[in-house]
Amino acid sequence: MSVLVYTESEEGKFKKAAFEVASYAKEVANMLGTTVTAVSINASDSSELGNYGVDKVLEIKNDKLSTFNAKAYAGALQQAAEKEGAKVVVVSSSANSKFLVPLLAVHLHAGYASNVVALPESTAPFTVRRTAFTNKAFSKTEISTEIKIIGLSNNAFGLKEASGAAMAEGFDPSLSDADFALTVTAVDKATDKVSIADAEIVVSGGRGLKGPENWGMIEELADVLGAATACSKPVSDMGWRPHGEHVGQTGKPVASNLYIAVGISGAIQHLAGINSSKVKVVINNDPEAPFFKAADYGIIGDAFEVVPQLIEKLKEFKTNNA
């Protein structure tokens, strides 16, 4: 009856979110007086998981699962949960996890709470704190089924190192042709860029930048910080930037450690989407911009003057702290 955690990997390497969900699962297991079992799919070295409290790893190595497939992955996790008699399953908020979890929940007859931001407030009844109304509120939610699935928000819990060894065990779930009813034909992914979901820092540009030709400095600022780039809704609607960069209520949520908004006024929908970020910085020439009420740090000034200076100062900082 261990806590089961799905630790995602990409090209054999665990994602940071995998260590975060493992850390979280360990604390939940402590609350329940049980252990943590992780499921890894085609990860090359699962021993790393021991550093985040995982006691046992069910290692799946299967070429058929080399490309993500929601139905097949959900099937594998279901079989792992049944084998372990898991009562709690923890997953991340990655696009892939959010894709597979509803399928898993139905098959396990498990109640699912997404966007969870803290440890369970109690385990009997089982209640969690999650965001609702697109970060404009929190909801205390009770999961009343025997098996519970928790979707942990990115960056909500952080990493907690533990000293332990994860015992690895091969696991070979049975997969049927029906699990592969969907065939991936193309993946288009920038490999040299940090994605918004995985980023510690996000640099975002708005209409104040006046045109797509001015995005060079946003990209340079992001480069210096190792950050992902994002944009406001009007910018994506006008086609200055791809939709995948739109953050806000109808775009992507951002839960980074640092969010830097340049030339974004801060409409209520935008602020909702980025509210879970820990530290918010705004650079805008309009002192009345609503973003100043939501930010931790602000500079009232012309982005075209401030941003290049900021890039220089950050480069100096990096040199001095290297």
Place this chain on the structure above:
Amino acid sequence: MKILVCISHVPDTTSKINFTEGDTKFDTNGVQFVINPNDEFGLTRAMWFKEKQGASVDVVNVGGPETEPTLRKALAIGADSAIRVNTEATDGFYVAKQLAKVVQDGGYDLVIAGRESIDYNGGMVPGMLAALTGANFVNTCIGIEIDGDTATAIREIDGGKETSTTKLPLVVGGQKGLVEESDLRIPNMRGIMMARKKPLNVIEPVETTQETKAIKFEKPAPKGDVTLISPDDVGQLVTLLHNEAKAI
């Protein structure tokens, strides 16, 4: 091709969010309700199927009579008929069960739902509906084409996009990208007049269990004042982000 578009009735994106009855219920006072934005992109995409490939488009909502104006709006935009499952939408699983019945009875080839509603953000109804009806499923869908019984779908992944092919019946968790913001349709007078005559069938819910329950709501703690830094002293921001915020 028979298409069903699932419509959530949600507070307008500009709404201030408040709670009542001891913070256990969303306060609808003064709130304007709209078609969930993620659903509206799907509805418009369904209209294109109808116009270009001759599909029929039904819309469905699980909710009380107060959601009917939202369904009428979907009819005014061009859906052929509407179904309302007459019950309170208590949680994602409960809603998915209600929709599964509608999908099975209606024999739909394609179901388009938003990837999540902007109120409870559960993000589970489309996937659960697919699992309950045995249909194929694509989440965070930003593009879809249908040719015969084969669908080609593009979904957003972290840091990019992925194209896949699958067979109908298919459930899609849609979002912006299915169509653009500028493609969304505002109902015109003719559409509104016609919508009044289109069927809106009210059906009673199937019995099922509720798996999760929102017990209490809370608004985020008010934020402290912003620390303003002079544009002539940008280095100060770097110092504060490092020493005070510990963000770099």
